[in-house]
Each structure stands twice: as structure tokens, then as C-alpha cells.
Amino acid sequence: MSGAIHIRCGIGWQGHRVASTAAALFGLLLTSAVAYADNAVLEWNQIALSATVTANQGPVPQIRSMAIVHVAVHDAVNGVTRQYGTYLAVGRKPAGASPDAAAIAAAHNALVGLFPAQAEALNRARAASLAARGLSESDPGIAFGEAVAAALLRVRSTDGAAQAQFPYTAPGAGTPGVWVAVGAAQPATPGWGTVTPWVVRKASDFRPDSPPGLRSRRYARDYNEVKEMGSLTSGTRTVEQTEIARFWLASPSVIWNGVARRMVDAHGLDQSSAARVLALLYLAPADASIVCWDAKYAFNFWRPITAIQRGDTDGNDDTIGDPAWAPLFTTPQHPEYVSGHSTNSAAMATILKLIFGDEPGVPIVAVSTTNAGFARQWESFSEGVEEVIDARIYSGFHYRTSDEVGARLGSLIARYVMRHELRPHKDPN
Numbered sequence: 001m002s003g004a005i006h007i008r009c010g011i012g013w014q015g016h017r018v019a020s021t022a023a024a025l026f027g028l029l030l031t032s033a034v035a036y037a038d039n040a041v042l043e044w045n046q047i048a049l050s051a052t053v054t055a056n057q058g059p060v061p062q063i064r065s066m067a068i069v070h071v072a073v074h075d076a077v078n079g080v081t082r083q084y085g086t087y088l089a090v091g092r093k094p095a096g097a098s099p100d101a102a103a104i105a106a107a108h109n110a111l112v113g114l115f116p117a118q119a120e121a122l123n124r125a126r127a128a129s130l131a132a133r134g135l136s137e138s139d140p141g142i143a144f145g146e147a148v149a150a151a152l153l154r155v156r157s158t159d160g161a162a163q164a165q166f167p168y169t170a171p172g173a174g175t176p177g178v179w180v181a182v183g184a185a186q187p188a189t190p191g192w193g194t195v196t197p198w199v200v201r202k203a204s205d206f207r208p209d210s211p212p213g214l215r216s217r218r219y220a221r222d223y224n225e226v227k228e229m230g231s232l233t234s235g236t237r238t239v240e241q242t243e244i245a246r247f248w249l250a251s252p253s254v255i256w257n258g259v260a261r262r263m264v265d266a267h268g269l270d271q272s273s274a275a276r277v278l279a280l281l282y283l284a285p286a287d288a289s290i291v292c293w294d295a296k297y298a299f300n301f302w303r304p305i306t307a308i309q310r311g312d313t314d315g316n317d318d319t320i321g322d323p324a325w326a327p328l329f330t331t332p333q334h335p336e337y338v339s340g341h342s343t344n345s346a347a348m349a350t351i352l353k354l355i356f357g358d359e360p361g362v363p364i365v366a367v368s369t370t371n372a373g374f375a376r377q378w379e380s381f382s383e384g385v386e387e388v389i390d391a392r393i394y395s396g397f398h399y400r401t402s403d404e405v406g407a408r409l410g411s412l413i414a415r416y417v418m419r420h421e422l423r424p425h426k427d428p429n
Contacts, residue, residue: 039271039274040099040100040103040104040129040133040271041073041077041103041271041274041275041278042261042264042265042274043129044069044073044103044104044107044108044129045070045257045261045278046261047107047111047122047125048065048066048069048070048107048110048111049066049253049254049257051065051111051114051115051118051122052065052066052253053254054115054118055114055115055117055118058188058189058251059251059252059253059340059341059344060188060189060192060289060293060340060344061161061189062251062253063252063253063282063285063286063289063344064156064161064195064286064289065114066253066257066282067198067279067282067283067285067286068110068114068152068153068156069106069107069110069111069114070275070278070279070281070282071087071088071152071198071279071282071283072106072107072109072110072145072148072149072152072153073103073106073107073110073145073275073278073279074086074087074275074276074278074279074422075087075088075090075106075148075152076090076099076102076103076105076106076141076144076145076148076149077099077102077103077106077271077272077275078272078275078276078422079091079093079102079144079148080093080094080097080098080099080102080141080144081099081271081272082425083270083272083273083276083424083425084272084273084276084422084423084424084425085421085422085423085424085425086422087152087198087279087283087421087422088148088151088152088155090144090148090151093144094140094141094143094144095140096139096140097139097140097141097144098133098135098139098140098141099141099271099272100133100135100141100271101130101133101135101139101140101141101142101145102141102142102144102145102148103141103145103271103275104126104129104130104135104142104145105126105141105142105143105144105145105146105149106145106146106148106149107145107149108122108123108125108126108149109145109146109149109150109153110149110152110153113149113150113153114153158196159195159196160191160194160195160196161192161195163191164189164190164191164192164194164195165186165188165189165190165191166190166191167186167187168186168187168190168297169181170297170300170335171300172300173300176214176302176310176313176314176315177214177301177302177307177314178300178301178302179300179301179302179303179306179335179336180302180306181333182303182305182306182331182333183330183333185333186333187333187334188332188333188334189293189334190293190297190334192289192290192293193290193291193292193293193294193295193296193297193298194294195290195293197286197287197290197291198283198286198287198417199283199287199416199417199420199421200287200290200291200413200416200417203290203291203293203294204294206291206409206412206413207291207294207295207298208295208338208405208409209405210299211299211301211336211337211399211401211402212399212401214314214315214316215314215315215316216316217318218401219314219316219319219399219401220316220318220319221400222399222400222401222402223304223307223308223311223316223318223319223399224318224319225393225399225400226304226308226393226396226398226399226400227304227308227322227325229241229393229394230304230327230328230393230394230395230396230397231325231326231327231328231396232326232327232328232396233326234328237328237394241390241394242328242394243371243374244376244387244390244391244394245328245329245391245392245394245395246329246370246371246374247368247370247371247374247376247391248341248368248370248387248388248391248392248395249329249368249370249371249395250368250369250370250371252285252341252344252345252348253282254368254369255345255366255367255368256281256345256348256349256352256366257281258365258366258367259352259364259365259366259381259384260277260278260281260348260352262362262364262365263277263352263355263356263360263362263364264277264278266360266362267356267360276422277351277352277355279422280351280355280417280418280421280422281348281351281352283417283421283422284347284348284350284351284410284413284414284417284418285343285344285347285348285410287347287413287416287417288343288344288346288347288409288410288413288414289340289343289344291343291409291413292338292339292340292343292344292406292409292410293334293340295337295338295409296334296335296336296337296338296340297334297335299335299337300335301335301336301337301402302335302336303331303335303336303397304327304331304336304396304397304398304399305325305326305327305331305396307319308321308322308325309321309322309323309324309325310323326396327395327396327397328394328395328396329395329396329397331396331397332397336397336398336399336402337399337401337402337405338402338403338405338406338409339389339392339397339398339402339403339405339406339407340406341388341391341392341406342385342388342389342392342398342402342403342404342406342407342410343406343407343409343410344410345384345385345388345407345410346385346388346406346407346408346409346410346411346414347410347411347413347414348410348414349381349382349384349385349410349411350381350410350411350414350415351414351417351418352381353380353381353382354414354415354418356381358380358381358382359379359380360381363377363378363379364377364378364379364380364381364383364384365377366378366384385407385411388403388407389403389404389407390403
């Protein structure tokens with residue numbers, strides 16, 4: 001059965017920002033990592049996630065950082081074991097290399113490259129991780145892992161992510177249907193749609209159809225649903241639905257990373273397979289984020305807060321405006337169509353579904369940093385995707401069409417990534 005289970009799980013993150021001290025969450029995540037100290041891949045997965053939180057990264061840059069770390073770890077481990085094909089060509093496997101040493105060195109080198117301000121803490125974690133496994137600096141896996149991470153950092157250093165943030169005003173802003181920023185913050189990464197994809201050839205190849213026209217029945221249906229269910233003062237939204245909305249304020253990485261870790265642990269995957277799961281888990285949303293942001297700033301569709309406050313200007317007799325309407329939570333600062341959380345969550349859930357089956361045979365438990373004590377449990381990954389679709393309506397952020405199209409888009413990209421990358425080796429030697 002789906003529903004809430006109560007687990008104390010951490011510090012809040014409001015509006016995609018860290019609401020409490022990064023140090024507190026860093027400690028929480030490292031405490032969780034202790035349980036996986038026998039698995040270098042899972043240990044450094046949690047260290048990597050805590051590093052992105054400490055750096056205060058938003059959801060989309062966070063996915064990119066996690067992809068860099070986990071593709072580097074995957075290539076380093078599988079460059080030694082030859083169990084799965086690598087993302088980059090890594091050359092001959094080094095004689096006598098430990099997969100653990102390769103994983104630790106790759107993760108550490110990638111993280112220091114991404115977050116040089118955290119180098120001291122990461123160096124301590126590296127030393128402790130090697131010592132816990134009785135590994136020395138002379139292990140050939142260390143130099144190999146460092147080289148793999150360095151190569152990947154070089155490749156992604158020119159992907160355009162560093163140039164994705166700039167001042168932006170949507171063409172036609174102020175016209176009915178066109179997005180306008182709400183508040184003083186800069187629009188979030190308007191250039192992310194031009195970041196170089198990881199697997200897909202170009203983002204525009206996956207660009208969805210236009211959002212529903214303002215005078216269409218579907219738009220009126222979507223408008224009236226979010227107007228009622230996503231209102232700050234909704235009399236229809238239940239207490240549980242409000243808590244679900246708050247739960248999904250956390251980034252996709254925070255929520256789905258924990259789900260993936262539990263699946264890896266429950267299925268007893270070895271280092272090579274665990275590294276592959278986590279690399280695919282982030283490759284898919286890394287490309288899905290780029291495709292999603294391409295669509296957002298191509299269509300520049302207005303958010304419910306603007307649409308409902310100006311509902312009498314849209315030419316649709318079935319959408320009655322309310323100048324005083326406000327959403328349950330503060331609206332993210334980027335265009336509405338398509339939903340980023342639905343797109344990225346579906347991409348991550350689909351990877352897990354393709355690897356473990358939609359109903360993996362063990363409870364799927366998800367926790368969030370934005371709603372401590374309110375965990376979610378599903379029998380299938382599809383249930384989680386359906387929930388985030390609803391959650392973004394309850395929050396007052398999105399129309400149902402945007403969530404549903406985003407979820408289909410994320411699933412499509414995940415399937416594409418799964419077909420084209422990190423395939424099993426026929427001959428591991």
C-alpha cells in the first residue's frame with residue numbers, strides 16, 4: 001500500500017534552497033553513509049550528495065554534479081572489472097588495481113574539481129575511506145580513478161553550464177500566456193537548454209508539442225484544477241495532500257538518490273552494478289534537465305500565479321480570474337512548461353524501473369529534507385511519479401498537462417539513455 005510512514009530524516013530545504021545550516025545536513029548524510037562503509041560506491045554517493053548540498057546547488061546543477069561524480073566512478077570501477085561498458089574510453093585496465101581504490105579516487109577527484117572550497121573535508125574523507133579498506137596510495141586503482149575523473153571533468157568543463165545563468169526577459173512578457181518573473185530573483189538558468197547533452201544528440205530533438213492554447217478546454221480544466229487545489233487558502237486540498245506537496249519541494253536528487261541506494265542494498269548489487277545504477281540514475285535526468293529547460297524557455301508559458309491573477313485576460317470564458325490568488329508555496333523562478341520535477345523524477349524512476357522492475361518486490365521508501373517525519377512508501381516506481389505529478393498541482397506550481405508531458409518526456413529520455421549507454425560487456429576480460 002502507498003502512504004506515509006514516519007521517519008526522522010533531516011533538515012528542511014525550502015523553495016529549492018537550503019533552509020538550515022549546510023553543516024547539519026552534511027553531518028546527517030555522513031551518518032547515513034556509515035551504514036554503507038563496506039561499499040565504496042554507496043559511501044561516496046552519499047558524500048557527493050552532501051557536497052552538493054553544502055555548495056547550495058539548485059536541483060538542475062545538482063543533477064549535473066552528481067552525474068559527473070557517478071559517471072567517473074562507474075568508468076573507474078568498470079574500467080577495472082570490465083563488467084559494463086564505460087562512458088568514456090578509459091584504456092587498458094591497470095594490473096593489480098582495486099575497484100574500491102578506483103572508485104574512491106575517482107569520486108574524490110571529481111568532487112574536488114567541482115567544489116574546491118570543500119577540498120579539506122574531502123581529503124579527510126578520502127584518507128578515511130582508503131584506510132577503512134586497508135588500501136595504500138600505491139594501489140594502481142588510485143592513479144587510474146584520478147585520471148578517469150580528470151578526463152570527465154575536462155569534457156564537461158566546456159558543456160556550457162557555467163554560462164547558463166544570465167539576465168533574461170521572455171519575448172512578449174506581459175502578453176496573456178507569456179511567462180513573467182515573479183519577484184526580484186533572476187530567472188533560473190535560462191541557458192540550461194543549450195548545455196551539451198550527455199547522451200542525446202540535441203535537446204530540440206525531444207522538444208514536446210506546445211502547451212494547450214489559452215482558449216482550449218484542456219487549459220480551462222488545468223487552470224481550474226490548480227486554482228482550487230494549489231491555492232494557499234484551498235478548502236479542497238486535504239492535510240495529507242498539503243504534506244505531499246511539502247515533501248516534493250525537495251530536489252529530485254535528494255528524494256530519488258535515497259530510493260536508489262535502498263534498491264542497490266536490497267538487491268545486494270556488487271560494486272560494478274551499483275556504480276552503473278547510480279551513473280544511469282543521473283545520466284538520464286542530466287539530459288532530461290537540458291531537454292526540459294530547452295522547452296521551458298522555448299515556450300515561455302505563464303505560471304498559475306500569473307495566469308489566475310490575470311485570468312480575465314486570457315479570452316477563455318471558463319477561466320475566471322482572481323487578482324488575490326496565491327499558490328501554496330513560492331513559485332520557482334522559471335517558465336511553467338514543462339514541469340522540471342516531473343521530468344527529472346520520471347527520468348530517475350524510469351531508470352530504476354528498467355533495472356529493478358516497476359514493482360521491485362521490496363518496499364520503495366522515499367524521504368525528503370523538506371518534510372521531516374513524513375516519508376512515502378510505494379509498491380511501484382510509477383506510484384512515485386504519479387505522486388509528484390499531483391504534488392506540483394497541490395503546490396500551485398504547475399498545470400496537470402505540464403506535469404504529465406514532463407513525466408512522459410523524462411521516461412522517454414531515460415529509455416533512450418538506457419539503450420545507448422553503459423551496456424553489459426559480453427566478455428568482461
